[in-house]
Amino acid sequence: MPTVARPSCRKVTRCILPPDISACPANGSPHLPKTPLSSIEDFGKLGIPTIYSLEDARDHLPQQDVTRRATTPKMESPADYNGASPDMAKPATRKVVREDPVSRAFGDRVRMLREQANLTLEQFSKQSGVSRAMLSKVERGEKSPTIGVARRIALALETSFSTLMGDHDAPRRAFAVVRKDQRQIFRDSKTGFERFLLSPVMAGMAVEVVLHHLPPKTSTGKLPAYPQGTSKHVLATHGRVTVRTKDTETVLDEGDSLYFEVDVEHWFENKTARRCEYYLVISAPPSYGRRNDGKG
Template sequence: MHDRLPARRQKTSEAPGDEAAISRKTPTKSRRQPRTGRAGDDAIIVELGSRVKQLRTQAALTLEEFAAQSGVSRAMLSKVERGEKSPTLAIIVRIAKGLNVSMSTLMGAEPDPAQVAVIRRANRLAFKDPETGFERHNLSPSHLDNDLEFLLHRIPPGESSGELPPYKVATEKYLVVHEGQLTVQTGDANYVLDTGDSFYFDVREPYRFINAGRTPCAYYLVIRRRRA
């Protein structure tokens, strides 16, 4: 039996496109300011912004249209494209959704049709939320004919992914907790998972990954996008 607890959904009064409406909500900690200033981080932010603008241009979207499709404000998107703002996980997921690409593609993953692929730890595509420290590591190659992604997520104590939106295509997620305790919030229920527990859900509504404990949490995640 799953652990099923009453939902702890938090509502906001802001419009969906407003930056405040997709800001992080965590169980135990207050909002921290983004960690910026390092040359390496600045280069990554600029590269990401350039890629977002390139993909938007290829999709023939104006900033206004992009904002409407992603649910991210035009002002925020403009700052991201100019490399002036490091987006949080919640924002970058919405950006990927608005461009109709996977987050891995947005982060620079290249299609890899090879039958065998080795991804060294030092060469993983990784994203770290500048506010929460939430880490997303891509463990799988991007195959042209494969709708699967294999990921490693790490969440510091008392932090969360923030509310994440459902996908445009039917998507399933499978995960196993490697370390610590994880709460998956989806719909009107919270599921509390301990080390070694596994979990599956069909992503049909907003969801959230939460580490409400006092120790780090890490879990492996497989994403499957079902083809029409």
């Protein structure tokens, strides 16, 4: 019985023709009988399947075609290709990292002081308690440290947090003004914590005045112990702040103040749903020089 190739929308299938239909040798098209075909039933008599619906069409497709059509996902947007198959996966987009000039400058100063102290990254990591990977990222300006990490770095380098932030020792003056727009500011991009240095940075200064802004439900993170004899005065001016050490927890409302010696690990928390602000007066021992005043 002659056969002929009939094209379909997805693949070429072969069908069996009845005896009174022959294939055209020129183009493969069938020769229909001379008897006119006036109804769908006439096609059925010739053995040509009658298709009334999509279900009838599926019955006459090869089984592998039915399976493939049923399982191939419909892709309407680029996002639909994620996870469909390896060859359909959406190409990965390249992440663009923007350099923060403040982090870059901070990292440059850390590296400069570390090299002046003849410390390797490994030695620096052991002294500060900060991982080598984190220190490397900080020095390259790729990572902005938290206040706790920055304090540990300052202690290991025997310098002040303010020096790491970019202010150098200025000559001692009897009268010094710090304008609002001249304040040294440290921001933790992860938590939103802000530290404002209100006092001038001068040689031999043993006191720093600092303002902290702590967003709702956040913490400064644990701050390392300061050198023996260093103390902090805390004055809450907005909201409620909790001052914690390993063994104590003190809640300060607006107008409350606290004095404590900071030769132990400590931290500040805002457990409320509103921002809190508090001032710190940090006093270092008189014998503790500017190069290693340990303030933060």
